[in-house]
Amino acid sequence: MEWNLDPSRPIYQQIIEKVETEIASGRYQPGQQLPSVRELALEAGVNPNTMQRALSELERGGLVTSRRTSGRFITEDGNMIGETRNAIADRQIRIFLEKMADLGMTKKELLKRMEKEAVSADAQNAAGQNTAVKGEEQ
Amino acid sequence: MSAVIECINISKQYKGGCQALDNVSLNCQSGRIVGLLGPNGSGKTTLIKILEKLLVPTGGTFAIAGQTDPVEIKKIVSYLPDCNFLGDTLTVKDALDYFQTFFEDFDRPRAEEMMEKLGITGTQYLKTMSKGTKDKLQLVLVMSRRAKLYLLDEPIGGVDPATRDFILHTIVANTDEDSSVLISTHLISDVEPILDEAVFINNGRIVLKSTVDAIREEHGKSVNDYFREVFKCY
Amino acid sequence: MLLKMYRYDMKNVSIPLLIVHGILLVLTALEMILMPFADAGNAVMTVSAIVAVLMVLTAITAVVLTNLLLVLRFYRRMFTEEGYLTNALPMTVDQQMLSHTLAYLTWYAADAVIVMGTFLALVLRPAYGKSGIPSEAVPYIAFLIISLILGIIASACTMSGLAHLSSSVGHLFPENKGVMTFIFYLVFGFLCQVFFAVFSVCLLIGRSGAALFGSQSLHDAEGNLINVLPEAVPIVLILFVGLMVLAAVMYFISRSIIKNHLNLA
Numbered sequence: 244m245e246w247n248l249d250p251s252r253p254i255y256q257q258i259i260e261k262v263e264t265e266i267a268s269g270r271y272q273p274g275q276q277l278p279s280v281r282e283l284a285l286e287a288g289v290n291p292n293t294m295q296r297a298l299s300e301l302e303r304g305g306l307v308t309s310r311r312t313s314g315r316f317i318t319e320d321g322n323m324i325g326e327t328r329n330a331i332a333d334r335q336i337r338i339f340l341e342k343m344a345d346l347g348m349t350k351k352e353l354l355k356r357m358e359k360e361a362v363s364a365d366a367q368n369a370a371g372q373n374t375a376v377k378g379e380e381q
Numbered sequence: 382m383s384a385v386i387e388c389i390n391i392s393k394q395y396k397g398g399c400q401a402l403d404n405v406s407l408n409c410q411s412g413r414i415v416g417l418l419g420p421n422g423s424g425k426t427t428l429i430k431i432l433e434k435l436l437v438p439t440g441g442t443f444a445i446a447g448q449t450d451p452v453e454i455k456k457i458v459s460y461l462p463d464c465n466f467l468g469d470t471l472t473v474k475d476a477l478d479y480f481q482t483f484f485e486d487f488d489r490p491r492a493e494e495m496m497e498k499l500g501i502t503g504t505q506y507l508k509t510m511s512k513g514t515k516d517k518l519q520l521v522l523v524m525s526r527r528a529k530l531y532l533l534d535e536p537i538g539g540v541d542p543a544t545r546d547f548i549l550h551t552i553v554a555n556t557d558e559d560s561s562v563l564i565s566t567h568l569i570s571d572v573e574p575i576l577d578e579a580v581f582i583n584n585g586r587i588v589l590k591s592t593v594d595a596i597r598e599e600h601g602k603s604v605n606d607y608f609r610e611v612f613k614c615y
Numbered sequence: 616m617l618l619k620m621y622r623y624d625m626k627n628v629s630i631p632l633l634i635v636h637g638i639l640l641v642l643t644a645l646e647m648i649l650m651p652f653a654d655a656g657n658a659v660m661t662v663s664a665i666v667a668v669l670m671v672l673t674a675i676t677a678v679v680l681t682n683l684l685l686v687l688r689f690y691r692r693m694f695t696e697e698g699y700l701t702n703a704l705p706m707t708v709d710q711q712m713l714s715h716t717l718a719y720l721t722w723y724a725a726d727a728v729i730v731m732g733t734f735l736a737l738v739l740r741p742a743y744g745k746s747g748i749p750s751e752a753v754p755y756i757a758f759l760i761i762s763l764i765l766g767i768i769a770s771a772c773t774m775s776g777l778a779h780l781s782s783s784v785g786h787l788f789p790e791n792k793g794v795m796t797f798i799f800y801l802v803f804g805f806l807c808q809v810f811f812a813v814f815s816v817c818l819l820i821g822r823s824g825a826a827l828f829g830s831q832s833l834h835d836a837e838g839n840l841i842n843v844l845p846e847a848v849p850i851v852l853i854l855f856v857g858l859m860v861l862a863a864v865m866y867f868i869s870r871s872i873i874k875n876h877l878n879l880a
Contacts, residue, residue, distance in 0.1 A: 250573055250603030253594040283553055288546075290414050290575045293594070432880070435702055437875055455705040462699040470690075482619050483704045 246287045254289055258329075266306055266317055267328035277307065277315040289366035385411045385446050385530050385561040386432065392440035392542055393427050393585075401427040402438070403585040409528070411446075412558040414575055416593075417565040418608060419582035425565040426463065428582070429532050432563075446529050454484070460527035461520060463535040467507055473518065474503035479523050492525035495551065513544050514524045524555040531562040537571055549575050570605035579604050583609060616706045624692075625721065632722055635680055636729050637794040639673045642666055643733040652738065657682035674730045681726040685719045686778040690796055694786040698879050709873045712779055712866065719775035724767050732765075762851045769858035776865030779801055783872040786879075807861060814857050818850060 248257050265271040277283065277298075284294040298315060301307040305323055309315045318324065343353055386409035395591040402424045409415055417425050430436040432443065434451040445454045467476050473496065479485045482517050496502075499517055507515060520536060533552070537545045558561055566572050573579075573593060579590040588611065593604050600607050649663040692701045693711070701711070781803050785796030 248574060250570065251597060251606060253597045253603065254574065255594060282555070285550060288549065288553075288574050290577050291553065291556070292412065292577050293413075431702055435699070435877060435879060437877070452705045452707055452740075455703055458703075460699075460703045464696045464699060466696055466698075466700040468697050479623070483616070483706075484621075 246289075248287065248289065253295050255297040255300070258287065258289070258294060259300055262297070262301055263306065263327050264331060266324055267331050271317050273317055273319045273321065273324060275317045276313070277317065279314060383446070385409050386443070386563070388428075388432075388441065388443040390441040391428065391431060391438045391443060393424075393436065394439045394531065401585050402431070404441070404565075405582075405585070405587055406441075407587065409561055409578075411561050412556075412563045413577040414552070414556065414564065415578045415580060416519050416569070416572055416576040417563055417580050417582060418431070418567070418569055418604075420567060420612060423582045425496055425582055426534055426587040427585075429460075429534050429565055432530075433458060433532055437522065457529040459484075459523045459526040459531045461523040461531070461533045461536055463538065465515060465519070467515070467519065469508050471507050472503065473501055473505045473507070473580065475501070476507070476518070476522060480526070484526050486527040488525045488527055491555075492521055495521045495525070498609070499547070513540050516540055517544060517547060520551060524551050527560075529554070531560065531563065533564045533567055536564060537566065537568055545571055569608050570603065573604045576604070581608065583612060589612075617710040617714045617717075620704075621717050623714055624688055624718035627688050627692075628718070628722065629682060632677075632681055632726070635673065635677045636726065639670065639677055639729060639733060642670045642673055643736060644863065646670060646737060649759075650774035654817060670733070672790070674733070677726055677730060681722050682774060683835065685715075685722060686782070687799065688718075689775075689778050689780040690785075690793075690824050693873070694782055694792060694796075694879070702879065708870050711873070712870060713796065716775040716866075719773040719778070720768065721804065723771035723774065727763075727767050734805040758847065758851075765851060765855045769855050769862070771864070772862035774868070775859050776862040777807060783869045786844070787872070787876065789878060805867075810861060811858065815854060818853055818857075 246261060247257075248254055262271070268274075271277075272318075279284070280291055280295050280298060283290040283298075287294065299308060302309055302315070305320070306318050306327060307315050308318055386407055388405060388407040390471070391405045391407075392400070395402050405424070405428060407428075419425050427436065431438050432445065432538055434454055442449070445458055448454050448457065459510055465558070471479075477489060477492060478493075481489050493503075496518070499513065499521070501518060507518075513529070515534075516539075520533075523533070524531065524614075531552075536552070537548050540548070548615065549572065552562060552564070576593050578590065578592050579596060580587060595603075596604050597605050600610075602610075646663060646666045649659060649666060652659050652663075653658075691697055777800065781800035782796045784799050785794075786792050788795040828829075
């Protein structure tokens with residue numbers, strides 16, 4: 244996992260966002276055990292105290308639970324995970340909408356362009372899968 | 382959590398009149414990685430040498446984990462100077478033996494494990510090693526001691542990026558809640574991801590002491606960028 | 616700690632010194648074999664002479680090298696880049712200095728015994744046939760041996776004090792540590808010799824030693840050896856004490872510099 248941390252923002256916040264994304268996308272499975280603070284800190288290249296702070300915040304929010312002897316685990320609460328996913332998506336959407344407003348795009352223009360892009364993206368994915376299939380056949 | 386470093390009004394004036402340190406007071410809790418950040422000649426190395434009892438201050442007092450006796454301090458402080466402190470005629474094994482002989486807290490298995498990862502063998506002569514490898518070796522020796530305080534003077538200066546990553550990784554991997562690390566450097570952007578706190582020093586005086594996250598939150602920029610703002614020369 | 620550093624000091628200088636002294640012993644053995652046959656012919660005499668010259672050269676090298684290596688050892692481990700590690704060791708300054716003094720004493724004594732021994736062995740060779748040591752010579756020989764031991768101890772301590780003092784004063788000049796150490800070694804060395812000379816002369820005059828070295832012979836009217844020991848023993852003891860005091864003064868000044876004014880550039 245690439246951590247890509249930006250030094251101009253508090254690192255612990257970025258770690259929280261990163262872990263939330265991993266949970267929301269399903270790459271961290273519900274109930275999965277997390278590596279130790281030290282291991283995570285080493286992986287991310289950050290201070291263990293910083294990692295500790297991020298994990299404590301996540302615990303407070305409920306996405307991560309800690310069992311004293313066994314360590315930290317991802318929550319099994321499907322609803323919370325779903326809500327987190329929506330919150331992350333909403334955050335990104337807000338940023339996107341601000342940028343589009345900056346361009347002067349109206350809502351109608353925006354929705355039309357989004358349709359077009361989504362269709363074109365699907366087509367590209369399908370073509371990519373076809374060539375992959377063709378490649379296997381050959 | 383106890384104080385590992387307690388300095389009160391440390392001053393150092395050299396005979397020529399040069400005031401290397403001017404009433405520096407510093408407090409460092411255990412379990413922290415602190416960056417001593419400042420331009421060249423700001424007094425960083427002087428302060429570290431004083432803490433290691435290699436230099437006697439002209440004023441002020443300090444204690445390391447409550448200790449003031451030089452021998453007791455040296456037992457719990459592991460110092461990495463900014464130079465080549467191993468004699469050239471030694472082999473790697475000689476260096477390991479030396480550390481094991483004189484430092485009770487030296488963890489030889491840990492050192493050997495790290496050396497294996499670096500591809501350094503025991504029979505190698507230090508003479509034949511590149512500067513980068515020697516720097517890594519010195520760091521491994523210093524970080525393999527289970528000390529209460531690690532004083533690292535410019536640990537990543539003059540090494541390639543991969544070596545730099547290894548050094549930072551080693552620092553994080555070998556510290557825990559009972560020990561602290563004081564890193565003196567001017568290469569701030571490389572070191573800031575692993576710092577808890579930053580101390581800015583200039584002209585022998587402490588200009589700022591803060592957690593790195595507080596700097597980022599308050600000023601909306603990295604410690605490196607904030608440093609550039611504070612120490613702007615033009 | 617002291618003994619640990621002593622071991623390292625010894626390890627550092629021992630190989631070259633063992634080699635040089637080993638060569639000296641080998642040459643001595645060779646000469647001892649050759650000497651009785653010197654009359655046998657020109658060839659043997661020439662070889663014997665060459666070996667004798669080599670012996671002298673090796674002996675001089677041994678003495679110089681012993682002192683040189685030990686002085687360099689202290690300078691290097693305390694005041695060069697190695698000093699960053701040495702001075703970071705959990706040892707007191709006394710332990711740092713005394714371990715070196717001990718190493719100096721060890722090799723100084725070994726060197727003195729070997730160099731003097733090899734030459735005495737050759738010089739006294741003709742005397743081997745005799746029936747043994749005459750009983751009246753025993754106290755004198757005992758006195759000589761004890762004086763020798765005291766002399767070695769006192770000069771080793773003075774020489775190591777000289778090494779400590781010149782390097783600790785020399786390092787206070789960070790730009791020219793090495794050169795200044797060398798200069799101070801010569802200067803303080805010279806001062807020590809002046810001190811020793813003046814001290815001995817005053818001592819001998821004071822103890823009416825003039826009588827000992829006057830026109831009287833060592834034999835009295837009946838041809839018996841006059842017992843000079845009662846005069847000689849106190850002189851030797853006072854010389855010993857004087858040198859040890861000199862060594863102590865140098866020790867304490869060096870110690871004070873290292874403890875309070877260490878300045879590793």
